Amino acid sequence: GIIDGDEVVISGQKVWTSGATEANMMFCLCRTDPDTPKHQGISYVLLPMFTSDKKSNGIELRPIQQPHGASHFTETFLTESRAPLSNIIGGMNNGWRVTMTTLGNERGGNATTQHVEFTRQFWDGVKLLKEKGLTSDPVVRQNLAWAFSHVEIMRFQGLKLLSEVLARKEPGPAASINKMFWSEYAQKFSTFMVNARGADSMLIDNDKDGKYEVDRWIGSMFQHRSSTIWGGTAQVQRNIVGERVLGLPKEPDPTKPRPNPS
Template sequence: MDITYPPDAERFRARIRTFLAENLPAGWAGVGALPPDERAEFATRWRATLAENGLVAVSWPKEYGGAGLTDVEQVVLAEELARAGAPSGGENDGFGIGMLGNTLIQLGTEEQKSYFLPRILSGEHRWCQGYSEPDAGSDLAGLRTRAVLDGDEWVIDGQKIWTSAGHTANWIFVLARTDPAAPKHKGITFLLVPMEQPGVEVRPIVNAAGHSLFNEVFFTGARTRADLVVGGVGGGWRTAMTLLGFERGGQVTTQAIEFARDLDRLVELARDRGLTSDPRIRDELAWCAARVQVMRYRGLRGLTALLQGRTPGADGAISKLVWSEYFQRYTELAAEILGPELLAPTGPGSGEVLRVAEVGTPNSSRAWVDELLYARAGTIYAGSSQVQRTIIGEQLLGLPREPRLDGGPFAEIRPGKGA
């Protein structure tokens, strides 16, 4: 056993550190230290800097304009960006580069690749994800947005919801039902749809923390070209699963880095309030520290698996549960430490972050309240804790599935609610 990184990776790390030192603004203290209204502008400038240095699309092969970094280089880059508190791209890049780009490289036609990939890279096309619907959340394959071929175009009607970064996107990849007579997983098609057209309307949703990060997207006779299908007509479910497989990878070790940093902030808060000598608070802080160490050990093990080319299996479900359940327990510890201060939050907020607070986030009660509220979302999005436990129970432990009531043609599953 050996937990050191290979020499090549450490040389790459030194290069990245130099790049960050030379390119981040003087006196850089992390995105969290920027006033909220300056963050978007910084992100745009920073993305351009990354692009000039060939550091966006790090997972794409060079032939498609990517950086073609090895797995361990991607991990090292993500670690150093996480430590510096610098974003890895713009708001829509996770969808455009990480998810759709990689999916097109694997499943797209040559024409799709040569048209879309350069535009994703340049930032001309900004993507979002059209998956969830009001009646299709955990049961995503129960989606009802319809797409019907009309000559050489698809005509799309329906509604998507929880569309993150939908308000800054101009393209959306959509899972739509194209064959209601087929079983639910078989009649779905993965479509690429331009958003700047009359049939697409984006309405922001204000979340529980009072911010607007996600949206509803309405399709009313929206149109896209017949050939803008990835993975074949009726093959959308497989494409969607392929795409979800690109969600992690490079991020395997950053979870522990981010949570360790934020735990330091919490310990500082407890110390400032004179509570590190309180036995219950100490016990809970120690539990948090241990859990962050466990994330780190799991990260090292995950990185080993990645480098050995082993597939993670149900490991993603365990990771999701570990961090999201931890996030709630530890932000509730922050609430306990704040006590009555929680009731009238003051100071700057933490910004609109779905996961742990950014580097440089102030230790204000308002920032902790933001984090506390956002922690509630962590066990819902990207597969709820209940869905993850079912995955672990069935895939890892091999427990029998529940009897299902949704077989047969989709249109017959819930008469009256049919698409």
Template sequence: MDFGFGAEDEVFRGEVREWLAGHVDGAQDRRVWERTLGKSGWIGLGWPEGGYGNRTATLTQQVVWAEEYARSGAPARSGHIGEKLLAPTLLAHGSDEQKARFLPPVAAGEELWCQGYSEPGAGSDLAGVRTRATRVEDGTYRISGQKIWTSLAHEADWCFVLARTDPESRRHHGLSFLLVPMDQPGRIEVRPIRQMTGTSEFNEVFFDGAHARAEHVVGGEGRGWQVAMSLLGFERGVSTLAQQVGFAEELTRVVQAAARTGAVSDPVVRALLVRQWAELRTMRWNALRTLGGSGDAGASSVAKLLWAGWHQRLGELAMLVRGAEATVGPGDWSPSSPYELDALQHLFLFSRADTVYGGSDQIQRTIIAERVLGLPREPKGVV
């Protein structure tokens, strides 16, 4: 494919850089930052025009925005689940009323979302969800069950929940995709999960008779599996290129650490660093090829396999080049703050999960084998 940036894209790049330079400094509160983005129309660049309060941009301009945002040092987004996952799903499957109700607050940065998919017994095997939603006399649904690894649930206003609305159904049948308000004291409990990095981005969420309105079922009752699979297809797109900008910055820090400690003089270490650089360039071109529409049905699974393994190896390399100092934190230990991590230590620990979350490596390989290569389906119950 011929993917390049034209003159209009470069004009747009200048506008983006100027705006970010004037707003990033001092941006601390992530919720306030979302509203700042929304006021200038930067949320929802890939959506069509529809009176939702968003700007529209070409595909190449969306890439420009994503890359410049990553380079600017702007705060991590807390609204990306609503913008990148919920919104495309509503545009594809939602009713006009659902789009009118939910898209403008997302575009304004006013309502934040989380994703209620994984459960303790149904992570990568999403069809095994046990959370139930029962229709009651007033026309609403009552939801009971547990979700886990729910990113940003402690901050979210809403959650899109995959639940079983047909109690007699099995696997991917009888599921529905419901939009559930999180402000339901006594009916929804959020418990942060403390990670070995010391942070708590993920949560357990318990639903005890939480309600959802009947008109907030997306795609119709019983079509949750189709809607959920459609949403997963939106997870990896332009944002992958922004992710790679962050990867490049991490690789630069690893190279700098290798130069500082003298590890770069080791030919094996040099070869590993060059390999990381070359693979990152390959991932970029693969992502651009996929955006151009020439990727196959398993392109997102291939991309996930590539970057997850790459990022894990980078974390391991970050520890290798630092030697013994990698085991010592940057601050003094205290009972109230057991340890601190520097950026490369955080990279190493957090990247251990890369090959598990968002669909494990085993699941991605199964998707490629069955849906792309046409190999026989894996027998159920075989380890």
């Protein structure tokens, strides 16, 4: 990002921008001080998608179609896109700290209510399997018991995090436990539902507009393949939990020389 008067001018590329085709504003991390290393010199900018006369603010969006037909993400290309300096959140060159707070609230804040959707999804699955006469199968019942216990754990996690939010506390690194827990659960439960339903999961209903919608459960399975990647990979979450929650030693930095063994 280049400072031009009372504006910051940004050129570059983002990928996996969620909901960009419906947005009128996006946040962007840009380097505003090229002479500082790594996390320093980065600013967190709220970037308008359009100018005051409703024209594109130098932004090109290329939707990324997912396996189940939807396009929740885009590649985003910025060409001299402008934002007022007042849109820099948390101060110039302080963007990394703001980003960590954003991610902490994304991972932890969502947990306060997302268990409601997982609970609804679970009981929808139970109803469907009952209609198919599959709930007498001991393997199916065992998987449903596993899923129910995990949904209940998410509910308790959500209530704990909600109490912290109401007390004006930041979710902090413990939010990584929630992100890791729900994303791995969502992958396993959607895969279980697809496998339990068998060939029914592969049925496709073509709508009048020519777009296709796959079965809800296989769509969920495709969608949640990426849940352990976006918002911080499961591996990164384990590092955060190990280092910042459990106090374990940091993972070795491969860019630093290691001492010679004695």
